Amino acid sequence: MFRFLLRRLALTLPTFVALMFVTFVAIRLVPGDPVEVRVGERGISPERLAMFRHELGLDQPVWKQFLDYCGQLLHGDFGTSLATNQKVLTEFAALFPATLELAAAGMLLAVLLGIPAGTIAAARRGSVYDQVLMGLSVTGYSMPIFWWGLLLIMFVAERWGLTPVSGRIDLIQFYFEPVTGFMVIDAWLSGQEGAVKDALHHLVLPAIVLGTIPLAVIARMTRSAMLEVLGEDYVRTARAKGLPPWRVVGLHALRNAMIPVVTIVGLQVGTLMAGAVLTETIFSWPGVGKWLIESISRRDYPALQGGVMLISSIVIGVNLLVDLAYGLLNPRIRHG
C-alpha cells in the first residue's frame, strides 16, 4: 500500500510542474498585459511604463520570471493580486467556501438523482424507462452550461417567480457577517427568521445547473456498473433463492456496483470546478470561478496563476484520494 502511495505521489509531481508551466505561458500568450489594461486613450509616459513593468517583474526575461514564480510557490507564496494588493491566498480562502457550497449542493443533487436513475435504467434494461433516462442523460451531458443557466433563469426565476434570479441571499432583507463562508450555515447561525430558506432558495438553480453534467455521468456509470454486476453469478444465485427483485438489485448488486461509481464521483471534482466558473458568472455567485473570470479581464497574472494552481491542486488532491480509496476498496489495483 505504501509503495502504491509513493508511486502515485511521484506521478503527481510532474503533473504540477507541467501545470505551472502551462498556466504561466498561456496567461502570457493573451494579448495585452496588466500595465496596458490600466492605460486608456491617454497612453502612458515611457518612464512610468518602465517603472510599473519593473515593479511587476515584467521587464525580466520570461524564463527568469518563471523561475522566480516557482521559487515563490515553493515557499507557499501564491503572490499578490495586482487588482487589490491582497494576497492571492487570502482572497481565494475568502471566496472558496462559496464555490464549495455550490459544488457540494450540485454533487448532492447529482448523486441523489443519478444513482436511482442509473439503477432503474439497468434493472429495466431496454424498457421505455431505460430509453427515456438515458436520452435525458445524453441531453444533460451535452447541454451548454451557459444556455442551460439562462434558460432556467428565464423560466423558473423570471416567468414563474419560483426562485430568485441570482446571488446567495436577499440582500435587502437579511444582513449578517459571514462566519463560515457557507451561506446556508451562516444563515442558520444568524438565527434570522427565513434566512436559511432564502439561502436555499438562492442555491437551488445554480446547483441544478452545476449538477447537470455530473448527474448525467453518474447515471450512465451506475447503469453500466449495474448491468455488469447483474450478470454475475452471485446475483443469479440470489434470484434463484427467490429473493424479491428490489432486494436483489438494491442490496446485493448495488453495493458492488458502487465501487466504480464512487471513483467517478471523485473524478467529477474537475468537472465541477470547470462548471463553477460559468455557473458562478451567470448567477453572480461570489466564488473563485467568477473571481478567475474577472482576473482574466484585468490581466491580473498573480491572481490567475495562483487561482488556477490552487484549484488544480484541489482537483489533483481529490483525485489522489479517490485513487487511494479505490486501492483500499479493490486489492487488485494496488498489486497491478
Place this chain on the structure above:
Amino acid sequence: MTRFPSVRLAVAAAALLAFGAAAQAKTLVYCSEGSPENFTPALNTTGTSFDAARPVYDKLTHFVRGSTEVQPGLAESWTVSPDGRVFTFKLRKGVKFHSGVNGFKPTRDFNADDVLFSFERQWKADHPYAKVSGGKYDYFADMGLAQDLESLEKLDPYTVRMTLKRANVTMIANLAMDFAAIHSAEYADFLAKSNRKEQFDQVPVGTGPFSFVAYQKDAVIRYKANPAYWGAEKALVDGLVYAITPDPTARYSKLKAGECHFAVAPRPADLPEMQKDPKLQVISKPGLNIAYWAFNNQKAPFDKKDVRLAFNMAIDKAAIIRDVYLGAGQAAKNLIPPTMWAYDDKIKPIAYDPAKAKELLAKAGVKTPLEIDLWYMPVQRPYNPNSKRIAEMMQADLAKIGVNAKLVTYEWGEYRKRMQQGEHMTGMLGWNGDNGDPDNFFFLHGCDAARAGGQNLAKWCNKEFDERLEKARATPDHKTRLKLYQEMQAIEAADVPDMKLAHSVVYEVMRKEVTGYKQSPFFSHEFTGVSLK
C-alpha cells in the same frame, strides 16, 4: 473558521438590529457590474471603483449632478491669480467625518490638514501612506498634477493655497474628479497607530452623503445615509446597497424581479424590450467622448484641405451610426460632445456627398485609384463598439470615389504608440473625457501634441487654434473661455483636420419607482437626491 465566534455574532446581531430597523425604511439597491479594487479613488482607474467610493467622499469642488458644470464642494469659494497659476481655497467649516466606521470616532471637523493629507499622499514619495496599497496614483500623474504642482500650503486651518508651475485653470474641474476625494488625516493616523494602514483603503471614512457599512467581495457593498451631511442635496434613502452582478443578463433579470432598482450598463439588444416594460424607465445621454478618424496632415495628399474635406464627404456617417452603433450613438460635428459647456451647435455638419467628394479630389490633383492605409482599433472602446466593422464600411464608401483603403491594426498598446508616432496615413481612435472641461478635449489638437509621440493624431498644428488653446487655459474668466472655445470650433470646422465620427450614447435603466436620478455625462453613478416612490 468553524469555531463559534460569539463575539462576532454579538457584533453581527447588533449591526443587524440597527440594520433591521433600517430595513423597514427605504433601501435603494443598485446592480453594479463588478467589485471595486478598493475604496480610495486616487489608487484606481476604473469607473467601477469610482462608483463604489463616490457615496462616501466629497471633493474640494463638485460637478453639479448630471452636468459638467463645477460648483463649490468642501471648498466654499476660491480665487485664481490673474496668471492662472495660484489657487486659494476657502474651506467649508463645520463639516463632520463619518463616525463609528471601523471603530473610528473623529475628534475634530474637516480642515486644511485633510486636504494636505489627501494630495500629499499622491504627490510625495516619502509620505507615510505613499506606498500603502500599491501606491500607484495614475490620475494624479495623468491630470498633470505630479508634473505641474509647485506647492500646496496651509495658510490657516481653513485656507489652502495651491501653486502650479504653469497656468492651468482647468485645475478647478480636475479637483472635482474622483481621484481628488478628501480623506480624513485623523483616521489615517488612527490606523497607523494600531498598525492597520492597509485598512485605510478597504474601510473608507469620508464626509460624503453616505457612510460605509460593509463590503463582501464579489457580493455586496452596504452604505447608510449620513444624517450629518452638510450638502444641500442629501441622501433621500436610509440605506444604499450595491449588489455586485457582473452579467448584464442577470442584472436585467434582477431588475425585472425587483431585486434591484437600478442596473448599470444594459445590453443594447435588451433596450427595445426594456423601453416597452411599464415597470421600467430607460434614460439616455451622449457620453463625454468622441470617436474620430484622423488624417495624417503631414503625409500627402492629406496636407491638402480639399482632400480632407473630400474624405469627410465620401463617408456615409448615418449608416455607421445606424448599423454599428445600433442607435446608441450620435453623429459628431465638433471635437467636444454636446453635453459639454462651450459646445457650438451652430457649426454645420459636413453632408454625405460622394459626387462632390470626387470633384474635390480631382480639383486637388489627386490621381485615382489612390492607395491609402486605414488603421482600426483592435479593441472595443466606450466610444466605438466595433472599429473593424466601421473600417470595412468606410473601405466600401471610399472605393466609390476611387480610393483603395488597406485595413491595418496592431495590438492595442502597440497601435496607440505607432499612431502617436505618426506611422499611419489615416486611422481611428477616440477620447473619453475626464473632467468635463473643454481643454481636456481640445488639447488633442494643440501643436504641442502634434509632435512625434504626441496625442494629436492628425499631426495638425494650426497657429490660430493653438494660440487660443493656450490663452483659454490661462484665463479664469468663464465668458472669455467660452468665446475662445467657440472660435476654435469654427477654425477646426474650416480646416477639417480629421473626420468626427460619433459620440456614443449611454443608456441607463431603472425601475419606475426610482425618482430624482440624474444621468451623469461622466457615466458615473450618484445616488444623492434619489428616492423610491
